[in-house]
Amino acid sequence: MTAIETASLRPGYQISRLIKGGWQLATGHSDAASASATAEMGDYLDAGVTAFDCADIYTGVEEKIGDFRRDAMANGNDAQLDRLKVHTKCVPDLGKLATITKADVEATIDRSLKRLSAERLDLVQFHWWDTDVKRYVEVASWLSDFQKAGKIDLLGTTNFNTDCMDELVSSGFDAAAIQLQFSLLDRRPTKRMVDFCAERNIKILCYGTVAGGFLSDRWLGVAEPAGPLENRSLVKYRLIIEDMGGWDAFQALLATLRAIADRHGVDIASVAMRAMLAEPQVAGIIVGVRHGGHLGRHAALFDLVLDAEDHAKIDAALAEATPLEGDVFDLERDKTGRHGSIMKYNLNAA
Numbered sequence: 001m002t003a004i005e006t007a008s009l010r011p012g013y014q015i016s017r018l019i020k021g022g023w024q025l026a027t028g029h030s031d032a033a034s035a036s037a038t039a040e041m042g043d044y045l046d047a048g049v050t051a052f053d054c055a056d057i058y059t060g061v062e063e064k065i066g067d068f069r070r071d072a073m074a075n076g077n078d079a080q081l082d083r084l085k086v087h088t089k090c091v092p093d094l095g096k097l098a099t100i101t102k103a104d105v106e107a108t109i110d111r112s113l114k115r116l117s118a119e120r121l122d123l124v125q126f127h128w129w130d131t132d133v134k135r136y137v138e139v140a141s142w143l144s145d146f147q148k149a150g151k152i153d154l155l156g157t158t159n160f161n162t163d164c165m166d167e168l169v170s171s172g173f174d175a176a177a178i179q180l181q182f183s184l185l186d187r188r189p190t191k192r193m194v195d196f197c198a199e200r201n202i203k204i205l206c207y208g209t210v211a212g213g214f215l216s217d218r219w220l221g222v223a224e225p226a227g228p229l230e231n232r233s234l235v236k237y238r239l240i241i242e243d244m245g246g247w248d249a250f251q252a253l254l255a256t257l258r259a260i261a262d263r264h265g266v267d268i269a270s271v272a273m274r275a276m277l278a279e280p281q282v283a284g285i286i287v288g289v290r291h292g293g294h295l296g297r298h299a300a301l302f303d304l305v306l307d308a309e310d311h312a313k314i315d316a317a318l319a320e321a322t323p324l325e326g327d328v329f330d331l332e333r334d335k336t337g338r339h340g341s342i343m344k345y346n347l348n349a350a
């Protein structure tokens with residue numbers, strides 16, 4: 001089996017290009033989060049997936065990763081831990097953006113350190129719910145201070161659009177990476193963000209690459225779901241499917257991906273993930289894992305090499321889709337809109 005590829009966010013900072021997503025393990029994401037999550041972290045790490053993603057607002061997930069770290073240390077698996085990079089997020093509550101203080105932010109950083117059982121956070125990705133509250137440059141500068149104080153190794157962002165990223169980076173915020181939605185369904189980053197990141201040496205880490213599981217064989221030839229969906233990712237990406245042209249357009253894309261998968265003897269999800277790893281500036285894809293059932297295909301992902309014919313077929317299929325409106329996360333920033341109204345905004349207070 002081909003080893004999982006690696007990328008560096010900065011010199012000396014290596015990650016696996018497949019990053020294990022943690023939202024799926026959060027309380028409230030779905031009813032079926034794995035009971036053996038801690039053991040599965042070890043299985044992923046052993047398979048070469050050395051980067052895990054989480055957030056201060058993914059309820060219980062930093063703690064689960066901390067448990068995993070403590071267990072590994074107690075069992076003398078220090079070498080295993082040495083390879084691990086844990087990417088968390090700093091997500092101040094919407095209700096506190098206007099009044100949040102440096103001490104408040106430091107308290108959440110200290111809480112992440114404690115929960116993760118870490119002396120220093122590997123990567124902190126900064127999120128700001130409302131860019132009309134013009135304090136994100138100020139709050140980001142506090143994160144830079146905590147980095148200088150040794151509490152954080154690398155800084156990053158998540159879900160800022162290109163104009164706001166420009167403001168942050170021009171203010172001196174040293175973003176090594178931005179985490180954003182980028183998939184065969186959502187091409188918004190190609191409008192401006194990819195070029196901006198290339199100019200500023202910022203790596204892209206994508207979520208949504210399998211659209212909560214929609215971009216898989218499970219949904220090929222299936223009627224549009226009518227009832228409630230099984231988890232929060234599916235709810236989120238169902239809206240993206242509506243925006244990219246609806247269920248028929250989505251089925252046409254799945255059929256193209258199935259034809260490519262047939263050429264290589266793989267599954268649709270692997271083609272969807274591999275295609276995103278070929279995008280310029282993309283260092284890694286963050287794939288949600290609720291249980292160990294996908295590990296075999298995730299570990300084999302790098303055996304798959306898409307060729308020019310495959311990419312031409314994908315490009316032709318994407319040309320048929322409706323482009324999503326706006327820049328990165330612009331649709332989601334409308335709190336009363338279809339995308340914004342399904343999100344939870346004050347989870348740090350919970």
Ligand SMILES: NC(=O)c1ccc[n+]([C@@H]2O[C@H](COP(=O)([O-])OP(=O)(O)OC[C@H]3O[C@@H](n4cnc5c(N)ncnc54)[C@H](OP(=O)(O)O)[C@@H]3O)[C@@H](O)[C@H]2O)c1
Binds near residue numbers: 159212
């Ligand atoms: N910064 C942000 O705002 C933000 C937003 C969303 C996500 N994220 C990050 O990105 C991660 C990914 O989350 P996401 O919501 O974008 O979900 P996703 O990765 O697109 O989808 C995850 C789901 O897809 C299914 N899946 C995974 N691999 C598969 C495979 N090989 N074949 C078939 N199905 C497969 C699984 O469903 P089953 O469990 O049902 O099998 C899994 O739970 C999160 O954990 C989080 O770390 C960040």
